[in-house]
Amino acid sequence: MLIEGLHYLTTPASRAQRQLGYLRESILLMSRSRRCQAAWTHHLATARSVVLQACSDLVRCRTAVILGSGLLDDIPLSDLAGRFERVILVDMVHLWPARRAARRYANVTLQVADLSGCVDWLRGNGERRTDPLSLFDREEIDFVVSANLLSQLPILPLDWFESRNRPPPDGLGRGIVVAHLEGLSRLRARVCLVTDLDQMTEDREGRVVERLDLLHGIGLPAPDRSWIWEIAPFGEVGRRRRQIHHVHAYADWHVAAGRDGALA
Numbered sequence: 001m002l003i004e005g006l007h008y009l010t011t012p013a014s015r016a017q018r019q020l021g022y023l024r025e026s027i028l029l030m031s032r033s034r035r036c037q038a039a040w041t042h043h044l045a046t047a048r049s050v051v052l053q054a055c056s057d058l059v060r061c062r063t064a065v066i067l068g069s070g071l072l073d074d075i076p077l078s079d080l081a082g083r084f085e086r087v088i089l090v091d092m093v094h095l096w097p098a099r100r101a102a103r104r105y106a107n108v109t110l111q112v113a114d115l116s117g118c119v120d121w122l123r124g125n126g127e128r129r130t131d132p133l134s135l136f137d138r139e140e141i142d143f144v145v146s147a148n149l150l151s152q153l154p155i156l157p158l159d160w161f162e163s164r165n166r167p168p169p170d171g172l173g174r175g176i177v178v179a180h181l182e183g184l185s186r187l188r189a190r191v192c193l194v195t196d197l198d199q200m201t202e203d204r205e206g207r208v209v210e211r212l213d214l215l216h217g218i219g220l221p222a223p224d225r226s227w228i229w230e231i232a233p234f235g236e237v238g239r240r241r242r243q244i245h246h247v248h249a250y251a252d253w254h255v256a257a258g259r260d261g262a263l264a
């Protein structure tokens with residue numbers, strides 16, 4: 001609690017990052033990742049290996065962009081910093097551990113950006129943006145990773161409406177998910193996508209007691225790799241319950257999306 005409070009007080013973050021809950025969520029994620037380190041090891045190591053594989057055959061390695069870089073737990077930062085001329089880490093919030101890690105490399109920079117397209121809109125400044133990824137469609141960007149970000153994008157915008165007892169606009173969650181996937185498809189760079197799809201709550205007998213679709217009904221193409229992420233082992237959310245997420249990874253999203261046609 002004390003450590004969390006210190007992060008809350010000392011992390012450089014704007015009023016929007018604080019008021020909309022992005023800073024709080026990042027700190028909670030950091031605490032959970034530390035508590036669940038053993039259970040998350042397989043997921044994080046597999047994600048890192050997919051990212052490395054995804055850029056291994058690139059001919060040009062100018063700029064790599066990591067969307068949802070967060071704590072960098074699923075990002076092989078030293079390999080990317082060695083391979084690319086420049087690495088840009090993009091998230092709503094960069095906590096101190098990520099800031100310290102980035103500082104070790106002269107070619108790694110941090111960028112704060114809202115990748116849901118909702119933040120300005122929720123704060124009363126204009127419409128919801130449906131193309132927040134257009135920022136990253138630049139000639140010098142050769143590699144983009146969407147790093148366990150997609151399922152997170154709708155959460156705080158939907159919470160915003162729920163906390164005000166207001167119904168969200170129809171299809172908001174789905175729209176955010178589709179906008180991200182379509183935004184990735186429009187980028188000219190090689191795109192690696194790693195995302196969780198759903199959350200299953202199981203009891204100690206392995207019975208599924210709750211199932212949550214994290215992608216709001218959007219189906220994804222067949223993945224290059226898939227695995228289970230034990231996001232909350234027994235004891236984390238209840239003595240007799242654990243939560244697992246199914247994860248899909250695409251080393252080349254353009255190929256996967258083209259291979260299986262339009263999104264379901």
Ligand SMILES: C[S@@+](CC[C@H](N)C(=O)[O-])C[C@H]1O[C@@H](n2cnc3c(N)ncnc32)[C@H](O)[C@@H]1O
Nearest residue numbers: 068069070071072073074091092114115116147
């Ligand atoms: C599950 S975490 C993954 C973080 C990171 N890849 C890691 O493993 O350490 C999701 C990340 O998405 C970020 N995020 C959520 N909504 C965002 C938004 N609208 N714009 C940018 N980043 C966002 C969170 O701050 C968080 O760092």
